[in-house]
């Protein structure tokens with residue numbers, strides 16, 4: 533005989549299950565809504581419904597990761613559902629980095645001249661943007677051309693310091709025309725090979741003369757022959773010492789190499805980034821300054837090439853002077869700068 537209490541508890545259990553299903557449904561709805569809003573914000577269009585459904589699932593996984601990270605608050609930086617929120621970490625790594633260290637023979641070290649070796653008394657903080665040596669943040673798009681953006685940003689910096697003129701220079705020229713060493717357009721490259729290309733070519737043209745289109749194209753030789761800035765050499769910063777890197781960055785914007793492949797780097801939004809990251813260098817960026825926060829955290833100011841919507845208006849502050857000699861994400865492992 534079923535008592536009314538049993539019936540009530542059975543009913544209650546059913547109601548609970550139903551409520552569970554209902555709230556799950558609500559959550560999915562709001563995730564679909566968040567995805568729609570995000571698509572509108574970033575102008576995303578998918579080719580068909582299955583593609584959209586697949587991207588929604590990836591978006592959902594990423595947003596859950598981002599929300600949980602921010603709610604936990606155990607790091608001094610925040611993540612956000614930025615333009616990469618519908619990409620898996622594998623897709624992100626494959627299309628947004630492009631530093632080809634693997635193809636390169638190990639540097640023996642200590643051979644090349646380092647002109648800032650004996651520099652002393654560097655300022656406590658520095659921001660090359662405030663000195664007019666840094667152009668606006670650019671966007672490499674879905675092309676592994678980070679190396680070209682880093683090469684060009686460091687060249688724009690030294691050109692401004694030497695001539696007083698800040699000229700936005702062409703990454704596409706490097707993508708299309710530079711086949712030096714490891715440089716292979718959207719398939720990746722190295723900044724040192726990029727500097728060597730500019731030296732051999734006798735200069736590099738302007739962004740407006742040879743605009744960026746994020747694809748491998750045929751070299752436009754007439755544009756390649758028109759030079760808006762030139763460099764005469766490049767030097768390598770002795771590796772694995774942040775104090776040494778500081779001497780260089782205190783004197784000009786410097787091309788640095790980092791491991792930017794992690795999810796927390798993918799979704800970095802603001803604050804001083806402290807990892808997690810490894811030292812598997814896969815991305816070329818530009819150190820354009822350094823400083824210390826009000827609470828005493830030292831950081832590198834780094835210009836990225838993922839547009840202004842990523843990070844702090846296209847920049848990231850990365851923790852500086854950490855315990856490991858390689859620096860955070862390997863930032864002190866492989867740095868170079870052009871000379872005039």
Ligand SMILES: *[C@@H]1O[C@H](CO)[C@@H](O)[C@H](O)[C@H]1NC(C)=O
Pocket residue numbers: 646647648649650
């Ligand atoms: C730094 O100082 C040492 C010792 O005086 C000198 O031998 C070396 O050439 C200097 N380095 C540079 C880059 O000027």
